[in-house]
Amino acid sequence: MNAKELTRITSLVIAASLLFTLLLVTDTASAQKALVQEDLELARRYAPVLYFHPAELFRPQSVDVMVNTARLRQTRREWIDINILTNVSLSDLFSYKDVSYHLDVWFNDEGASDYKNYSAHRTYYQSVLSPQAGGPPIVAYAHVVRDENPQQIVLQYWLFYYYNDWFNKHEGDWEMVQVVLSASGEPEWVILSQHHGGTRRPWTQVKIEEGTHPAVYVALGSHANYFWGDEVYPNGTKVGNVQVEVMDRTGTFGRVIPEVRMIPDREVVEGDPDGWSGLEWLPFRGNWGEVAPHSDFSGPLGPAEKGSQWEQPHAWGMSQPLDLETWYQNRLRVEVRGEGAERAQVKLHLSDGQALSSIESLGSVALLHTDPPSDKAIIGEIEAPSVSPYQILVTWPNPETSEVTRFVFTYVPPSLSGRAVLTLTEDDPPKVNVAGLDYALVPRAVETVPATWDAPDLVWVAGILPATDVVKGVSICLLAGLLPTLIYATVIYYSDRYEREPKPLIAAAFFWGAWPALLIAVIVRVFFQLPVDLIGSQAIEAVRAGLVTPFIEEALKGIAVILILVLYRKEFDDVLDGLIYGAMVGFGFAMTGNTLSYLGAFLLRGFSGLSSTIFIQGVIYGLNHGVYSAIFGAGLGYARLAKGKWQRWAVPSAAFVLAALSHGLHNLVLQTALGMNLLTVALTWGGLLVVVVVMFWSLRCQQQCLKRELVGEIPDDLYRRLTERGGRSRAYWQALRAGGVGALRLEMRLHRQCAELAFKKMQHESRPEEAGVLEEADRLRKEIKAII
Numbered sequence: 209m210n211a212k213e214l215t216r217i218t219s220l221v222i223a224a225s226l227l228f229t230l231l232l233v234t235d236t237a238s239a240q241k242a243l244v245q246e247d248l249e250l251a252r253r254y255a256p257v258l259y260f261h262p263a264e265l266f267r268p269q270s271v272d273v274m275v276n277t278a279r280l281r282q283t284r285r286e287w288i289d290i291n292i293l294t295n296v297s298l299s300d301l302f303s304y305k306d307v308s309y310h311l312d313v314w315f316n317d318e319g320a321s322d323y324k325n326y327s328a329h330r331t332y333y334q335s336v337l338s339p340q341a342g343g344p345p346i347v348a349y350a351h352v353v354r355d356e357n358p359q360q361i362v363l364q365y366w367l368f369y370y371y372n373d374w375f376n377k378h379e380g381d382w383e384m385v386q387v388v389l390s391a392s393g394e395p396e397w398v399i400l401s402q403h404h405g406g407t408r409r410p411w412t413q414v415k416i417e418e419g420t421h422p423a424v425y426v427a428l429g430s431h432a433n434y435f436w437g438d439e440v441y442p443n444g445t446k447v448g449n450v451q452v453e454v455m456d457r458t459g460t461f462g463r464v465i466p467e468v469r470m471i472p473d474r475e476v477v478e479g480d481p482d483g484w485s486g487l488e489w490l491p492f493r494g495n496w497g498e499v500a501p502h503s504d505f506s507g508p509l510g511p512a513e514k515g516s517q518w519e520q521p522h523a524w525g526m527s528q529p530l531d532l533e534t535w536y537q538n539r540l541r542v543e544v545r546g547e548g549a550e551r552a553q554v555k556l557h558l559s560d561g562q563a564l565s566s567i568e569s570l571g572s573v574a575l576l577h578t579d580p581p582s583d584k585a586i587i588g589e590i591e592a593p594s595v596s597p598y599q600i601l602v603t604w605p606n607p608e609t610s611e612v613t614r615f616v617f618t619y620v621p622p623s624l625s626g627r628a629v630l631t632l633t634e635d636d637p638p639k640v641n642v643a644g645l646d647y648a649l650v651p652r653a654v655e656t657v658p659a660t661w662d663a664p665d666l667v668w669v670a671g672i673l674p675a676t677d678v679v680k681g682v683s684i685c686l687l688a689g690l691l692p693t694l695i696y697a698t699v700i701y702y703s704d705r706y707e708r709e710p711k712p713l714i715a716a717a718f719f720w721g722a723w724p725a726l727l728i729a730v731i732v733r734v735f736f737q738l739p740v741d742l743i744g745s746q747a748i749e750a751v752r753a754g755l756v757t758p759f760i761e762e763a764l765k766g767i768a769v770i771l772i773l774v775l776y777r778k779e780f781d782d783v784l785d786g787l788i789y790g791a792m793v794g795f796g797f798a799m800t801g802n803t804l805s806y807l808g809a810f811l812l813r814g815f816s817g818l819s820s821t822i823f824i825q826g827v828i829y830g831l832n833h834g835v836y837s838a839i840f841g842a843g844l845g846y847a848r849l850a851k852g853k854w855q856r857w858a859v860p861s862a863a864f865v866l867a868a869l870s871h872g873l874h875n876l877v878l879q880t881a882l883g884m885n886l887l888t889v890a891l892t893w894g895g896l897l898v899v900v901v902v903m904f905w906s907l908r909c910q911q912q913c914l915k916r917e918l919v920g921e922i923p924d925d926l927y928r929r930l931t932e933r934g935g936r937s938r939a940y941w942q943a944l945r946a947g948g949v950g951a952l953r954l955e956m957r958l959h960r961q962c963a964e965l966a967f968k969k970m971q972h973e974s975r976p977e978e979a980g981v982l983e984e985a986d987r988l989r990k991e992i993k994a995i996i
Contacts, residue, residue: 244470251350251468254363254395256385257421258346258466259437261428261459265330266381268367268431268466269344271298271489273337274380274496278311280304283499302481302488310495310507313370313379323379323498323505324808329371337370348385348466351473351511353521360396361389362521366471366511367431368496374429375454379497380507383431384517385424386525398422399525400433401517402456403443407531409435413570421465427456434458435531436568439577442538442660453660474512532573538605538612538659540576542588542630546598552591559585559631579607580634588630590640594622600630602638602651605659612659615651681810689803693718693795696834700791703903705936706910706963709788710779713772717789720768721796721837758836758871765793765837766864773844778984781967782913783845784906790841794834801833832871839867842906849974910963917966922992930962958995961988 258268280293280300292309293300315321315328323329337343348365356362369381384406388397395411414435415423425437434441437460442453477484478491490512497507516524544552552572557563564586566577580586592598600617615638620628623643632638639648697718701708769789773780780786843863847856915931922930929935936959943955965988972981 247352248350248468248470250361250389250393251352251363251365251470253420254387254389255348255350255421255465255468256365256387256424257417258367258462258464259423259425259458259460260462261426261457262461264426264428264459264462265334265338266369266371266373266431267339267346267462267464268348268369268383269337269339270347270469271368271496273344273368273370274311274313275301275489277313277332277337279314281310281312282308283310289499298486299481299488301492302477305492305494307493309492310497310499311380312498312507321498323500323507324377326371326373326377329379330373333370346464346466347469349471349511350468351471351518351521356520357522359391360522361391361393362525363387363389364511364518364521365466365468367466369431372430374427374431374456376502376504378500378505378507380495381431382496382508382511382514383426383433384511384514385422385433386521387422388522388525395420397525398435399528400424400435400531402432402434402441403430406433406525406528407435407534408525408528409531413532425458425460427458430456432456434535436577438566439536440662441535455662471511474518532570532575536575536577537603538607538661539578539603540580540586540605540632541601541603542574542590543601544572544590544592544598545601547596548593549598551593552598555589557587557589559587579605580632582634586632588632590628590630592620592622592626592628594624594626597621600628600640602630602632604632604638607661610658610661611656614653614655614657616653617649618652620649621645682807685803685806685810688806689799693799693802696831697792697795700788700795700834700903703907704784704788705907706914707781707960707967709785710776713776713779713789714792717768717772717792718796718799721765721793721798722800759868761797762836762840762864762868762871765790765797765833766840766867768793769837769841769844773848778980780845780848781964781971782849782906782910783842784903784910786841786843786845786848787838787903787906788841790837790839790844791834793841794837797837798831798833836867836871839870840864843867849971851974910967913970914963914966917969918962921965921989922962923996926958926962926996930959954995958992961992961995964988965992 260267275296275298278296279291280296281289282292283289289310289312292304294314296311313321313323313329315332321328333343335341339346348367351364351366353362353364363386365385365387367383367385369383370379372378372381384401386397386399386401386406387395388399389395397408397410398414399408400406411422417423423435423437425434425439426432427434427441432441432443434456437458439458441456441458443456444453471487471490472484474491477487481488484490490510492510493513494509495507496510500506512518540556542554542556544554549572553569554572554574555569556567556574556576558581564576568575568577574588576586590600598620600620602615602617604613604615606612617640620640621642623645625643627643629641630638631641637651637654639650641648697714701714769786772789773786780789840860840863843860843866846863847859850856850859911931918927918930929939939955939959940952943951947954965985968981968985968988971978972985975981
């Protein structure tokens with residue numbers, strides 16, 4: 209074979225190989241495309257029919273419902289959470305998918321945005337985000353699993369809700385409906401998620417609509433899924449060492465089959481995010497909602513973070529308990545057990561032949577999903593195998609005593625017809641008449657046990673704790689709310705070196721500030737509970753944008769400073785006095801706000817709600833509110849000495865606007881500052897820094913006033929003690945050494961009177977028309993001479 213022929217053969221082999229590879233790739237791609245289409249058709253065919261409680265507001269929607277209104281934050285241990293992004297896109301969740309990140313619904317105000325503020329979340333959702341308001345459509349994310357078990361195909365329908373409005377209120381809520389098919393596509397099981405687990409029923413015991421759609425009933429608030437509507441499901445939960453019951457309530461309102469959107473395995477999206485546009489969120493490992501100290505109150509993890517529920521859905525689903533063995537313990541139930549029981553049929557009706565409402569016949573089991581009538585007997589018609597004895601189990605409820613009585617017919621003989629009749633009444637034990645027997649069977653075993661009919665929808669954790677723990681928790685909340693603000697108030701009060709304000713006025717300003725915080729909390733709560741049609745979406749957006757609350761808060765706090773200026777004008781001398789009174793009002797406001805926040809966290813979640821983070825935020829909250837109202841107080845203090853009439857109203861007005869804008873701008877900048885950096889830290893402690901700077905400036909102004917106004921008014925040695933650096937401290941120490949505490953108090957009083965004289969002279973120079981200032985100055989001169 210020559211070289212030319214060898215080259216031609218080689219070329220043909222390469223071309224054939226390339227053609228074969230191309231065909232193989234094309235076939236593989238076509239097969240994958242066909243499988244995706246088949247999965248989509250399966251998911252649409254068996255998509256659940258969802259029913260809701262009449263009072264349920266939220267609907268399952270695409271994740272955009274949260275992403276478009278949330279910021280992305282990162283949790284830092286022993287520090288406040290920091291912002292990473294303030295405008296989040298789905299692709300951002302792919303870039304920041306670490307478990308330390310979480311989404312946080314944000315209304316531009318800490319109080320409204322707090323995950324416990326269900327009124328704000330409900331109102332904003334109803335007016336802006338709900339499907340009726342033009343929000344995202346009702347959606348189920350379908351995940352098809354074929355490779356876990358070759359004998360089954362698993363269809364998962366993941367449902368995302370904007371807010372969980374149940375006992376454990378939290379932002380975001382992921383629930384799931386699962387349908388298990390045989391390898392040939394025949395439906396076998398339905399598994400429904402319920403809180404931390406779920407329950408299952410065979411396909412034959414599920415209500416099916418339109419031939420292939422299982423009916424699923426969504427519980428009010430919690431969005432747990434159940435197999436029957438208009439029913440209550442008591443859920444026990446452990447709080448500390450105490451077991452409490454909270455009810456799930458279903459309904460039959462708002463029927464909908466959600467739009468199906470397919471989601472692949474997490475690894476598929478991670479390998480090709482551009483090829484799965486709109487699903488970049490799937491690998492996100494963080495919380496879908498604000499993170500709380502207790503995990504049950506935090507936003508949930510996404511579908512791919514659900515462990516075996518996502519990775520081994522068939523094994524997870526078949527490990528869940530049967531629905532009939534888990535619920536309906538307080539309902540009338542008739543069940544046939546024994547060999548061949550799966551072929552038995554039980555049907556219930558009234559003794560007069562009328563049908564029972566809310567009856568569910570499930571072959572060998574019949575359930576009445578309401579309390580039985582007290583004035584009529586109930587008849588159970590039983591068809592059982594005619595070859596073997598069997599058992600009949602009867603549960604009779606007594607709602608008046610919150611008990612159920614369980615009757616067991618341990619031996620029911622077979623009959624030729626296989627028929628038996630069960631008679632049930634409220635007053636007498638049940639009896640069974642078997643075809644062919646001339647006597648009635650009576651139960652061989654009887655047991656009465658307590659059952660739950662109802663329970664509160666909201667549980668105050670503190671209400672179930674021991675009294676000593678409640679006292680301890682409330683005491684911690686009160687001390688944590690009071691002590692920091694008292695420390696701030698003490699520091700500010702004693703910073704006035706020359707003429708401190710009367711303590712009764714300081715206390716009045718502090719406690720005045722306490723009541724607007726409570727009033728604001730009430731106003732906001734009432735506002736968000738008003739009908740959306742009455743409020744209007746524009747007003748809700750204004751509140752969400754943070755344009756309302758700062759002005760209301762600063763106006764209510766500012767009233768106290770104005771009253772002190774008007775009613776106690778002699779005690780309101782200058783900028784520093786206004787700053788101190790304003791700061792006191794702000795500290796009082798913060799005290800109430802912090803205390804309410806701490807008490808709310810403790811009452812809802814017990815000690816687990818009192819984390820270091822919430823206390824750090826409380827400390828910062830107090831400092832910032834002090835500076836906002838101090839700005840307005842300083843403006844009033846400036847106007848107190850202003851010579852021009854226009855300044856007397858323009859400066860306080862500008863100071864109020866500045867205080868409100870500083871409040872709103874500080875909230876905006878702090879909550880949109882990204883990452884842990886110098887800007888974040890500076891803004892965090894900005895309140896303290898501004899107060900300290902203004903305070904030192906005001907003290908310097910006062911010192912200059914003393915040097916200017918006391919020349920020639922007092923003896924030279926006293927003048928030097930008051931105006932030289934360290935002079936006052938040396939004078940106090942000498943007085944204490946020479947004459948004890950009495951002499952020290954007299955020296956301090958002398959210094960206060962001298963400072964007050966200087967301030968009165970300054971006031972007269974600024975406002976010579978003000979009556980009584982000169983007379984007050986003459987009185988002070990006489991007192992100074994008397995002391996000297």
